[in-house]
Amino acid sequence: MAPTAVNGTGNGTSREHEVLHRAGGTQRSGAAAPEAATAPAGGSAPSSQHPVDLQRAREAIRLALPEPGSKFSQDDEFCVVAQPDGTWGEYRFHDYDRIFGVPGLYEKIFYDVLGCDSPRFMVGLLSEALAAAGEQASALRVLDLGAGNGIMAEELAAVGVEHSVGVDILTEARDAALRDRPGLYADYQVADLTRLSAAQRETLAGHELNALTVVAALGFGDIPPAAFRTAYDLVAPGGWVVLTIKDAFLDATDTSGFGGMIGESIRSGALEVVRRERFQHRLATDSSPLLYEGIVARKRGQLAG
Numbered sequence: 001m002a003p004t005a006v007n008g009t010g011n012g013t014s015r016e017h018e019v020l021h022r023a024g025g026t027q028r029s030g031a032a033a034p035e036a037a038t039a040p041a042g043g044s045a046p047s048s049q050h051p052v053d054l055q056r057a058r059e060a061i062r063l064a065l066p067e068p069g070s071k072f073s074q075d076d077e078f079c080v081v082a083q084p085d086g087t088w089g090e091y092r093f094h095d096y097d098r099i100f101g102v103p104g105l106y107e108k109i110f111y112d113v114l115g116c117d118s119p120r121f122m123v124g125l126l127s128e129a130l131a132a133a134g135e136q137a138s139a140l141r142v143l144d145l146g147a148g149n150g151i152m153a154e155e156l157a158a159v160g161v162e163h164s165v166g167v168d169i170l171t172e173a174r175d176a177a178l179r180d181r182p183g184l185y186a187d188y189q190v191a192d193l194t195r196l197s198a199a200q201r202e203t204l205a206g207h208e209l210n211a212l213t214v215v216a217a218l219g220f221g222d223i224p225p226a227a228f229r230t231a232y233d234l235v236a237p238g239g240w241v242v243l244t245i246k247d248a249f250l251d252a253t254d255t256s257g258f259g260g261m262i263g264e265s266i267r268s269g270a271l272e273v274v275r276r277e278r279f280q281h282r283l284a285t286d287s288s289p290l291l292y293e294g295i296v297a298r299k300r301g302q303l304a305g
């Protein structure tokens with residue numbers, strides 16, 4: 001499906017944007033024509049240096065969003081990307097396997113065009129929480145669930161974390177992390193945490209994890225409550241839990257299972273909230289803000305449910 005118009009990105013002008021924490025620190029304006037080879041640099045590049053060819057690949061990608069008036073659920077969002085043969089290929093945002101297969105495409109869609117900066121925002125909150133608690137980032141041994149192509153590992157390393165373990169359900173995610181951000185994860189397991197093999201459980205337990213990060217990966221057909229619980233159980237008592245979740249998933253009316261499990265654990269104190277911020281995770285393709293809850297907590301007991 002060819003786009004009839006291209007949506008540059010959100011310009012962050014609504015009042016709501018201004019009063020909320022903007023995870024995407026850079027604002028862009030105006031519409032980009034599909035002929036423009038690059039979206040304006042911005043979004044927020046993950047903190048550290050990328051291999052030069054990843055940055056070049058990211059800049060060279062040409063993509064277009066659906067016409068601004070069209071609205072899609074977060075499950076159905078897509079863009080079209082110029083292919084080497086001059087045609088446009090459609091990529092659903094949840095087709096991570098295909099997106100990770102194209103170096104720079106994930107960063108282009110979600111960072112450059114849709115203004116995501118959630119990994120850096122959440123690691124910033126964690127860093128502040130650690131400082132307030134008088135703890136060192138270097139003491140953390142992090143399980144990064146839904147690790148994707150490694151952006152969280154890059155942000156964690158930037159604040160001094162020395163041991164991160166990635167887990168993702170997709171082989172393509174691990175391949176992309178090793179390709180684009182080599183050396184940042186001490187280990188990266190491709191695993192379904194709802195069906196963890198004994199060997200994988202033993203491997204993960206061997207990392208003596210004391211922190212869990214799950215950013216931009218809970219719900220929406222991604223990580224289910226049961227997988228989150230398995231990861232949580234791998235973290236030592238008193239460990240840190242860093243997660244983002246769409247605000248609606250924590251509502252009393254939520255039917256995903258997260259509201260009961262995480263919401264109830266917060267209420268009972270099993271999950272002791274240290275920081276909780278409502279923030280703009282990214283823009284939707286119609287430029288409306290997608291608001292998430294960012295939570296930094298400590299594991300004080302078993303999850304509810």
Ligand SMILES: C[S@@+](CC[C@H](N)C(=O)[O-])C[C@H]1O[C@@H](n2cnc3c(N)ncnc32)[C@H](O)[C@@H]1O
Pocket residue numbers: 096119145146147148149150151152167168169170173191192193214215216217221222223224227
């Ligand atoms: C939007 S990406 C976020 C990646 C990374 N956390 C970041 O912020 O850059 C969501 C990731 O969750 C992964 N994922 C989806 N379902 C999963 C599951 N059941 N178990 C583990 N990972 C899953 C996807 O493969 C994808 O890599």
